[in-house]
Amino acid sequence: MSPAHPDSSTPRPTRIDQPWGERTAYGPGEDWPVRVDTHLADGVREEDVDRWVRTASILHSNGDAMDMAVVDGRIQGVRGRAGDRVNHGRLGVKDLYGWQANSSPDRLTRPLVRENGQLVETDWDTAMDRVVGRTRELLDEQGASAIGFYTSGQLFAEEYYTLGVIAHGGIGTNHVDGNTRLCTATAAAALKASFGCDGQPGSYTDIDHADVIALYGHNMAETQSVLWMRILDRLAGPNPPAILCVDPRRTPVAAHATLHLAPLPGTNMALMNALIHELIESGAVDRDYVDSHTVGYDSLAGQVADCTPEWAAAICGVPAGRIREAARLLAGAEKLMSTVLQGFYQSHQAAAASIQVNNIHLLRGMLGRPGCGVLQMNGQPTAQNTRECGADGDLAGFRNWSNPSHIDDLASVWNVDPMAIPHYTAPTHAMQMMRYVEDGSLRLLWVSGTNPAVSLPELHRIRSILSQERLTLVVQDIFMTETAQLADVVLPAATWGEKTGTFTNVDRTVHLSEKAVEPPGEARADLDIFLDYARRLDLRGKDGSPLVHWHDPESVFDAWKECSRGRLCDYTGLTYDKLRGESGVQWPCNEENPDGTERLYTDGRFWAHPDVCENYGRDLVTGAPKNAQEYKVFNPEGRAMLKGAPYLPAHERPDEDHPLHLITGRTLYHFHTRTKTGRAPELDAAAPEVWVEISAGDAAAAGLTAGDYAELSTPRGRVRATVRITDIRDGVLFLPFHYGYWDTPTGDGPAHDAAGRAANELTLTDWDPVSKQPIFKTAAARITRVADSATAAEAHGPGHRESRKEGAR
Ligand SMILES: Nc1nc2c(c(=O)[nH]1)N[C@H]1C(S)=C(S)[C@@H](COP(=O)(O)OP(=O)(O)OC[C@H]3O[C@@H](n4cnc5c(=O)[nH]c(N)nc54)[C@H](O)[C@@H]3O)O[C@H]1N2
Ligand SMILES: Nc1nc2c(c(=O)[nH]1)N[C@H]1C(S)=C(S)[C@@H](COP(=O)(O)OP(=O)(O)OC[C@H]3O[C@@H](n4cnc5c(=O)[nH]c(N)nc54)[C@H](O)[C@@H]3O)O[C@H]1N2
Ligand SMILES: [Mo]
Numbered sequence: 001m002s003p004a005h006p007d008s009s010t011p012r013p014t015r016i017d018q019p020w021g022e023r024t025a026y027g028p029g030e031d032w033p034v035r036v037d038t039h040l041a042d043g044v045r046e047e048d049v050d051r052w053v054r055t056a057s058i059l060h061s062n063g064d065a066m067d068m069a070v071v072d073g074r075i076q077g078v079r080g081r082a083g084d085r086v087n088h089g090r091l092g093v094k095d096l097y098g099w100q101a102n103s104s105p106d107r108l109t110r111p112l113v114r115e116n117g118q119l120v121e122t123d124w125d126t127a128m129d130r131v132v133g134r135t136r137e138l139l140d141e142q143g144a145s146a147i148g149f150y151t152s153g154q155l156f157a158e159e160y161y162t163l164g165v166i167a168h169g170g171i172g173t174n175h176v177d178g179n180t181r182l183c184t185a186t187a188a189a190a191l192k193a194s195f196g197c198d199g200q201p202g203s204y205t206d207i208d209h210a211d212v213i214a215l216y217g218h219n220m221a222e223t224q225s226v227l228w229m230r231i232l233d234r235l236a237g238p239n240p241p242a243i244l245c246v247d248p249r250r251t252p253v254a255a256h257a258t259l260h261l262a263p264l265p266g267t268n269m270a271l272m273n274a275l276i277h278e279l280i281e282s283g284a285v286d287r288d289y290v291d292s293h294t295v296g297y298d299s300l301a302g303q304v305a306d307c308t309p310e311w312a313a314a315i316c317g318v319p320a321g322r323i324r325e326a327a328r329l330l331a332g333a334e335k336l337m338s339t340v341l342q343g344f345y346q347s348h349q350a351a352a353a354s355i356q357v358n359n360i361h362l363l364r365g366m367l368g369r370p371g372c373g374v375l376q377m378n379g380q381p382t383a384q385n386t387r388e389c390g391a392d393g394d395l396a397g398f399r400n401w402s403n404p405s406h407i408d409d410l411a412s413v414w415n416v417d418p419m420a421i422p423h424y425t426a427p428t429h430a431m432q433m434m435r436y437v438e439d440g441s442l443r444l445l446w447v448s449g450t451n452p453a454v455s456l457p458e459l460h461r462i463r464s465i466l467s468q469e470r471l472t473l474v475v476q477d478i479f480m481t482e483t484a485q486l487a488d489v490v491l492p493a494a495t496w497g498e499k500t501g502t503f504t505n506v507d508r509t510v511h512l513s514e515k516a517v518e519p520p521g522e523a524r525a526d527l528d529i530f531l532d533y534a535r536r537l538d539l540r541g542k543d544g545s546p547l548v549h550w551h552d553p554e555s556v557f558d559a560w561k562e563c564s565r566g567r568l569c570d571y572t573g574l575t576y577d578k579l580r581g582e583s584g585v586q587w588p589c590n591e592e593n594p595d596g597t598e599r600l601y602t603d604g605r606f607w608a609h610p611d612v613c614e615n616y617g618r619d620l621v622t623g624a625p626k627n628a629q630e631y632k633v634f635n636p637e638g639r640a641m642l643k644g645a646p647y648l649p650a651h652e653r654p655d656e657d658h659p660l661h662l663i664t665g666r667t668l669y670h671f672h673t674r675t676k677t678g679r680a681p682e683l684d685a686a687a688p689e690v691w692v693e694i695s696a697g698d699a700a701a702a703g704l705t706a707g708d709y710a711e712l713s714t715p716r717g718r719v720r721a722t723v724r725i726t727d728i729r730d731g732v733l734f735l736p737f738h739y740g741y742w743d744t745p746t747g748d749g750p751a752h753d754a755a756g757r758a759a760n761e762l763t764l765t766d767w768d769p770v771s772k773q774p775i776f777k778t779a780a781a782r783i784t785r786v787a788d789s790a791t792a793a794e795a796h797g798p799g800h801r802e803s804r805k806e807g808a809r
Helices: 093-103 124-141 157-171 185-195 225-235 268-281 287-293 297-304 309-316 320-332 350-363 383-388 404-414 430-439 459-466 526-537 553-564 628-634 681-686 696-701
Strands: 038-040 051-056 065-071 074-080 112-115 118-121 147-151 176-178 212-216 242-246 259-261 336-340 374-376 444-448 472-477 489-494 501-504 509-513 660-665 691-694 709-714 717-725 732-736 779-787
Touching (some): 093 681, 112 124, 124 147, 124 444, 124 489, 124 526, 147 157, 157 176, 157 526, 176 383, 176 430, 185 374, 212 350, 268 297, 268 309, 268 320, 287 350, 383 501, 404 553, 430 459, 489 526, 696 717
Parallel strands (some): 147 444, 212 242, 212 336, 444 472, 472 489, 660 732, 691 717
Antiparallel strands (some): 038 074, 051 065, 112 118, 112 489, 660 779
């Protein structure tokens, strides 16, 4: 990723070439200057715009506020909102160009049902009757556990809340999860483990104050590019912060770092234990803070006692001196800010390693003050809402499934019997749901806003699970995805810009996104589809009144506010009108905090008392849940919790057959399975085909040169990709996971026995014991040359498009 440097003879650079735009430098404690980014369709001028409609970005979790330009009933561009606390007007490249996908000619516009093996168009009544009929049959024959819901981190809070009430309170199934399991399950697990409850302690404004910023497994420059602009602007100003980057690749973050540590994939825990060892040895621990606000210090100190930098160096492949340097940076920080993302969450020992970042902040007493934030980042735009509204393996309002008084409380909010809400065991996680489908106990799976046939690990297995005859697969999407092609019923959804709702970003800022244009054809808002389902099933509360007693986004929002009352994520002080103000607002927002809350835990008091905490924790090695009694003994007063764990080697490590580490991840220009960004011409052209990153040394050893066409293989499958030689550390391959099959000749997967192009052909069925997040970033692979660069262009593997597809209109 090296943006071109324009000279006077080249045309005006687009933001594709200058993804972070011009610098607006600022110093510590100053306000981040405003810079308004706009992009309008060719030929459209600002004065042509009929209306600007309020929203926030939908292609990552940063929550950049913007307005959509509406011209003749169509979205024709976007403009950042100058007055919003999150972005001060800036937008990233995906947001500047990605909206074009909304009007792509191949949007789903009518429901489809499978007849004699083929998907055929039908009307809504027929499609919904089929779903409702099958639901009733299964409830009668097998009970609620035959039914599962697998949703997204890309719908709105109102939609998740409604789905959660239907599934948990109405149908009574424990099989409800989101693709947030693949995304931020570890963030939630780490926050619960350390602070007792989900919810980010920090704020983006911590960047304005910090003197050291540490990014753990987070390529912020490409994945939260506006947040990165904020850091770049600090780096361009007086007294810039020092940057620590922990990533096996030399990412754009690493290129700007004061110190870049490149551990071998899967070894984060060894590195973290050594850093904590050094902090303790060097006397950098804030004893007052630790003594008055935490529990668990002695056990953590014992855990890391032998974890010297020399010990970690041998495991991580990072020189001991560099580990010491990093520890000195952390020990010397006066205002330390940290972010954590997929390089930790999707790697081996995900939760255990992410928790160590919280530990560093607790040990150093750096929490709840300007500049001292920890952000266990989210990825998807609305992942926070999936978690707080209870549309994943959590219960609404961060309630604890194993605390009977929380269940009673939720039952009274929902007007149902407590026994109607499943809480006999931990909620079923997505990978376990797939296992139940494989076994045949789960017979109806309703997938909304996610594309598991590309995004789950070990795709050969996932395709076979989702194509089972005995499974009724309902897919609610906006395009005919690889997953939709396997469905029995396809429900066409309206999306961002075509429906109204709220969503919450990483630093708890809530934004309202309003309907700007009509959805195409008969597509319906996800909320309307869920409401229709509840109505047709005639779900009722215990007094016989309708369980789902709301009818539009604002009435759901009111119901959700009541459910959040008195919880950490208290929304009761918010209204749609308030969200139409200058800026988004951070929860908790209630009577006490009418303008929202910048930072949590400013008084060193946590949401961790045994009566209020969201869970009782899990063993960091085995994942075994702790019970209430164990928790009360460990943490009777509800302090923050220091928790350690030993480093353990990854389950799959390189060997003779598969000598290289394989990691997967993202590029700046694409979002996930490219259903939107692959249909935006500028973004598609910026990264049209799959590639693999390899170091010069490893390439030479494998006989590869840049541009060659290579095959990667693991025991699960094979993928072909074009070789890029980069500064990735030796011993590691990186493959972007964006490229599936919808725009290849085969459509839904590789032809029989052929190599594919989706990274998840290669990944393994394995997950973190604590968070249950799949491990997408630790595997072993082999790479071989298939063709040289000259013949690669002609090679017709499944990864090479036969023709350029039709672009967005
Ligand atoms: N452009 C773009 N932006 C996005 C998205 C997108 O698809 N495209 N998706 C959004 C979503 S849902 C998410 S979850 C976020 C994800 O955002 P990030 O987590 O920043 O993105 P990734 O590329 O998945 O992984 C980050 C880094 O982890 C490193 N890594 C891999 N293995 C290890 C390891 O074992 N240890 C360490 N320390 N590092 C490792 C990789 O080299 C990579 O640079 O991005 C969000 N923003
Ligand atoms: N190998 C590997 N695999 C990974 C990852 C990795 O780093 N490496 N990252 C993981 C992570 S962090 C994530 S978040 C997942 C993402 O994985 P997915 O969720 O499968 O990816 P998306 O392409 O975002 O799928 C979202 C789907 O929702 C549809 N959609 C968009 N808007 C709407 C709407 O308003 N309503 C409805 N009903 N549908 C809509 C889109 O068309 C698309 O099909 O992938 C995970 N998988
Ligand atoms: Mo994600």
